Structures are given as structure tokens and as C-alpha cells.
Amino acid sequence: MHKYLNTFGLSAIALAFATAPALASAQDQAMPAPPPAAAPGTDTAPADAASMPAMNGTAAPTTTEAPAPMPTTAPLPAPTADQMASMEAWPQDQQAAYDMWAPETQNYFWSLSQDRQDIFWRLTDDDKAALTRLTEAQRESAWFQIKTKLEQMGA
Structure with a gap:
């Protein structure tokens, strides 16, 4: 029964890790602009030129925007001699x-204290990657949850 509780507790932690990035990104996303209001005395809102149908056989005007450039990240530092040892x-x-870990996950691992490194090994690879993608405040909250769960499981 004790092993079942450990598995259940770690599954709960995994679920928290899996949903945290989605919740965080949902909070960070800007709200879409509201549709334009209808003019007084009318019951329809004005349409912009891009959404109006073509008339008299002419093509509707189109707008083209260049895609946003992909952000470039600096290469992560190579492991130190102590880390290699x-x-x-x-x-x-x-x-x-x-x-097998992503370079960002490897780099995050070395930023952890020894006790957190020991716990980090017990997480699934997906949880490790999710923890890496969190902001610093979210990471601290996640670590608090992990330690609380481990204490409750007596591990």
C-alpha cells in the first residue's frame, strides 16, 4: 500500500508539472481585442477591409505581414571540470x-543544490523539462509542492 501511495503522490506532482506551463502561459497571453461596436442606429458592426468580400470581380485587398523572427539563444556553457567529475x-x-535531457534541462540541473539534484533525479523526464520552462517564482512554488508531497509520503 505504501508503494501505491508513493506512485499516486508522484503522479500528482507530475500532473502539477504538466499543467503549470499551460496555466502560466494562459495567464500571460493578452486578451484578444473586442470586436468593433455597432454604429448608433444600426444593428451590425463595421467590417474591416480585409474581411469584406470582393465586389465586381476584383480581388479583396490582402495584408501580408512578415513572420516574426525566431529568437536566438546563446549556447549554454559546457560542464565544468567538477561537473564532469x-x-x-x-x-x-x-x-x-x-x-538525453535538453541542454536547458542539463544547465538547470547544475544550478540546483545537492538535495534538489537528488530529488530532480526522481522526477520523470517530462516533469524535468516542464520545471525547466517555468519562471523562477513558479519553480520555487513547484519545489515547495514537491518537497511537501515527499514529506507526506515519508520519502
Whole structure:
């Protein structure tokens, strides 16, 4: 029964990680502009030129916007000598798992304290990636939730 509770607790943590980025991005998105109001004395709102149908066989005017450029990120720093020594001491399966992580996740791992690194290994790869994408305030909240769950499970 104890193992079942551990699995259930870690599943709850995974669910929190999976939904946190979606909730955070939903809060960050700007509200769409309201449709234009109808003119007094009419029951329809004015339409913009791009949404008006073509008349007399002419094509409707189109607007073209250049796509936004993709943001470029600076390459992440290579592991230090101390970090390389730590990695070499890991079991082979742990080294392979680390190599599969995205560079951002690897970089975030090294920013953690030793106790958080130990807990980080217990998370699923999806949870690790989700935690990496959170803002600093969201990360601290997530770590608080993780530690609370682990304390409740007695792990």
C-alpha cells in the first residue's frame, strides 16, 4: 500500500508539472481585442477591409505581414571540470538519462543544490523539462509542492 501511495503522490506532482506551463502561459497571453461596436442606429458592426468580400470581380485587398523572427539563444556553457567529475561517478544508466535531457534541462540541473539534484533525479523526464520552462517564482512554488508531497509520503 505504501508503494501505491508513493506512485499516486508522484503522479500528482507530475500532473502539477504538466499543467503549470499551460496555466502560466494562459495567464500571460493578452486578451484578444473586442470586436468593433455597432454604429448608433444600426444593428451590425463595421467590417474591416480585409474581411469584406470582393465586389465586381476584383480581388479583396490582402495584408501580408512578415513572420516574426525566431529568437536566438546563446549556447549554454559546457560542464565544468567538477561537473564532469560528478557525471563520471554516476551509474551508466544515470549518465545516459542525463545525455538525453535538453541542454536547458542539463544547465538547470547544475544550478540546483545537492538535495534538489537528488530529488530532480526522481522526477520523470517530462516533469524535468516542464520545471525547466517555468519562471523562477513558479519553480520555487513547484519545489515547495514537491518537497511537501515527499514529506507526506515519508520519502
